[in-house]
Amino acid sequence: MDEDLRExxxxxxxxxxxxxxxxxxxxxxxxxxxxxxxxxxxxxREHGDQIPGVIAPVIERVNGLEESAKRDRLExxxxxxxxxxxxxDEEDEHDLPDLSNTEDGVKMRAAPNPNGPWHIxxxxxxxxxxxxxxxxxxxxxxxxxxxxxxTKRPDLDAYDAILEDIEYLGFEPSEVYRAxxxxxxxYEHARELIDAGxxxxxxxxxxxxxxxxxxxxxxxxxxxDAGTVHxxxxxxxxxxxxxxxxxxxxxTDIEHKNPALRDFVAxxxxxxxxxxxxxxxxxxxxxxxxxxxxxxxLTGVTHIIRxxxxxxxxKKQRFVYDYFGWEYPEVVHWGHVQVDAYDVKLSTSTxxxxxxxxxxxxxxxxxxxxxxxxxxRGIRGQAIVDAMVELGTSTSDVDLPMSNIYAHNRExxxxxxxRAFAVREGVRFEIAGGPGSAHPPxxxxxxxxxxxxxxxxxxxxxxxxxxxxxxxRVWLKGFGPFGREGDxxxxxxxxxxxxxEKDVPVxxxxxxxxxxxxxxxxMDGDVACFGEPAIESYEEDDxxxxxxxxxVRIDEQTDRETVVYFTHE
Numbered sequence: 001m002d003e004d005l006r007e008x009x010x011x012x013x014x015x016x017x018x019x020x021x022x023x024x025x026x027x028x029x030x031x032x033x034x035x036x037x038x039x040x041x042x043x044x045r046e047h048g049d050q051i052p053g054v055i056a057p058v059i060e061r062v063n064g065l066e067e068s069a070k071r072d073r074l075e076x077x078x079x080x081x082x083x084x085x086x087x088x089d090e091e092d093e094h095d096l097p098d099l100s101n102t103e104d105g106v107k108m109r110a111a112p113n114p115n116g117p118w119h120i121x122x123x124x125x126x127x128x129x130x131x132x133x134x135x136x137x138x139x140x141x142x143x144x145x146x147x148x149x150x151t152k153r154p155d156l157d158a159y160d161a162i163l164e165d166i167e168y169l170g171f172e173p174s175e176v177y178r179a180x181x182x183x184x185x186x187y188e189h190a191r192e193l194i195d196a197g198x199x200x201x202x203x204x205x206x207x208x209x210x211x212x213x214x215x216x217x218x219x220x221x222x223x224x225d226a227g228t229v230h231x232x233x234x235x236x237x238x239x240x241x242x243x244x245x246x247x248x249x250x251x252t253d254i255e256h257k258n259p260a261l262r263d264f265v266a267x268x269x270x271x272x273x274x275x276x277x278x279x280x281x282x283x284x285x286x287x288x289x290x291x292x293x294x295x296x297x298l299t300g301v302t303h304i305i306r307x308x309x310x311x312x313x314x315k316k317q318r319f320v321y322d323y324f325g326w327e328y329p330e331v332v333h334w335g336h337v338q339v340d341a342y343d344v345k346l347s348t349s350t351x352x353x354x355x356x357x358x359x360x361x362x363x364x365x366x367x368x369x370x371x372x373x374x375x376x377r378g379i380r381g382q383a384i385v386d387a388m389v390e391l392g393t394s395t396s397d398v399d400l401p402m403s404n405i406y407a408h409n410r411e412x413x414x415x416x417x418x419r420a421f422a423v424r425e426g427v428r429f430e431i432a433g434g435p436g437s438a439h440p441p442x443x444x445x446x447x448x449x450x451x452x453x454x455x456x457x458x459x460x461x462x463x464x465x466x467x468x469x470x471x472x473r474v475w476l477k478g479f480g481p482f483g484r485e486g487d488x489x490x491x492x493x494x495x496x497x498x499x500x501e502k503d504v505p506v507x508x509x510x511x512x513x514x515x516x517x518x519x520x521x522x523m524d525g526d527v528a529c530f531g532e533p534a535i536e537s538y539e540e541d542d543x544x545x546x547x548x549x550x551x552v553r554i555d556e557q558t559d560r561e562t563v564v565y566f567t568h569e
Contacts (some may be wrong), residue, residue: 005047006054011077012041013055017062018074019081027063029445030056031414034569035407048569049465049548053499053506056444095389096131099303101330106138107302110166110173111145111292114158116348117363118165118371120384120400121337127388129305130171138302141175142166143295147183147285149274154180155352156275161363165371169381177299179291180279186286187237189294189324190248190267194229198323199266201232203246213262216255222263236269239283243271250290252319260312261319266290293317297326308333308395335397337388341523342369366521366565374405378543378553378567383409406568413543413551413567418442421454421477421508422518422531422546426461429484433491440478440547454478454532457513460489461530466507475499475506477547508547520552522566535562543567 016037017028030052037055038045062070075082099106108129112122126140133140142163146154159178166173193199202209202221212219233248235241248267256262265287273280286294292313296304306313314331321328339346344354346369354360355368364372374384386408391398419442439451456479468474468484473492475481481498482489498504510530518529531546538544542554544564551567 005044008041009037009044009047009051009054010058012037012044013051013058014062015074015077015081017055017059018070018077019085021062022067022070022074022085028059029411029414030059031410032407033059035403035410049507050505052548095392096128096135097393099132099136099330099332101302102136102138105302106132106136107141107300108132108138108305109141109143109296109299109301111143112162113148113152114144114146114154114162115152116155116158116352117161119346119348119351120339120369120371120374121346123165123169123371123384124337124388124391125305126166126169126171127385128393130166130169131385131389132303133171139174140171141177141299141301142173143177143299144179145288145292146178146180146274146276146279147288147291148270149180149279149285150270150272153272154275161372165375168371168375169385175299177295178276179295180274180276180282182291182295183279183282183285185298186267186291186294187284190233190286190290191230193250193266193320193323194226194233196323197226198251198320199229199233199248200224200251201229201236201246202249202263206244213254214259216262218254219249219263222251222254233267236267236284239269239281241269241283243269245269250316250319252316258312258315261315264289264316266320289313289316290320293320296329297321297324301329303330303332305332305334305393308335332393333395334393335395337391337398337400339369339400339402341402342367344368366523367525376553376555377565378413378541378551379405379409380412383412402568409568410551414545415443415445417543417545417551418449418538419444419547420452420532420535420544421510422520422529422535422549423461423463423508423510424520424527424529424549425464426510426515426530427464427467428459428461428487428512429467430459430488431456431482431491432485432488433493434480434482438476438479452478452532452534454511454534455514457511459512460509461512461515462507462509466505466509468505473498473502473504475504476509477506479509508549517561519561519563520546520566521555521563527566531562 013033016033020028020032110125110129130140144159200222202219204219209219236246247265249263250266252261252263254262267284267286269283270285318328351368355362360368363370364376366373366377383405387404437456438454441451442449470484473481473483481492481494483492499506510532514533516531516533516535518531520527520529538554540554543551545551550569552564553567555565556563
């Protein structure tokens, strides 16, 4: 890194640290600054291994200033940033817009289809409605919409897996329902709808009805008397028809300008048994729009959030609500969320296919975009919630960079996470001179946590990119300065000033003797590493930060190796 670039890094780091400290009312941290700094300055990224050492003293200097001095300095460096802080202070403290009509309380629902564990996009719903429920002192319920045992066949393991994901995100639903337990309730309301003149049985082939519907013509079964409709519907419930033979339709407006709303299906026959034993004997199943609409009313849901592509669902359900004289809940529509950084789309069915084909190890493989995967990597549920809530409820499709989740997680874990050295593709060098052991800090920001004791022995290993040329020097973190002579690193007994004044790089390392075999599982595959001896003392679920590499979660300790999952930089 040349002097001009170093000055730019220091200047940008000072600006970022001032903004961060003033925004959050606390000391800035190296970890919290790194993400935005590299994101806003792509040309810094190739020097990412050097930047922490460059910006640490800058951040320390910023943290030593009084708040007024921080503000004055930021005003001098970036007046627009100060204006942004002032604007933020004037805005509502919530990322989510206020809900309307909350005077009588708020009750919201997540209604997952349990056809598999959740991918990252699914986290948005519980994150947002859980946050709303907390804001309004309301309720958050979970209803498994599992009334399609064929095309979206439920996975018996997914029910508990989804509830575990919700708990991991930090929420506890007040009620949990399974729609497949409530078939008799839907049948009862279908019969009431028939009595109200709102439904009729139809045996038209699907193609024939579509032609009639699209031309605005009524089906010949539309004017059946209620008694006949009841008889035929009861036969449906008794399983006397096969799939495709007959449906129960909601009578709407056959000339409605939107053909999708014309006499839509409320119940159909499905020959495939439901995988849940309690529901395996049923053959007459409600369509989602009917089932969901009935359940929302009966469970007291006051506000619904659903995708902008499901606007027709509300319109269909309003026909049913009008027949029953019910008031429809408030509705918020939002766009889809897209997540970067993965080579596979956010699709439960696609992920299931690839896992079953052996392309991935399972739902918690670090390469798959699932909540289980993020959890195993050591990412806190709160980080996901914070990133999702920041997206708001826009009707436009929104992109969620994984770097946003990582930045929130870094703020949550950086302060509590011990440091350790790990080297990838280690290059061995003999050591000549220097202390017999190294003593880097357990955490650079917390002297009270003490130092690590790393016996050095006769040789160390460096990463290939950190190997100095013959005749050049390097500073081994926590150990000291060394110059390379052939395949030996010779202790030079110089001061730390050479790092700044001579641009001597500071690198991590591990002793050859006593190093731990580490397998680091990443989104790009497994990476073999050598780790400092103390890594073996950590337990499963502990987090570490491999210095100059990133955060990892200890997954397994065996006699042969330590397995860790890479969290993020």
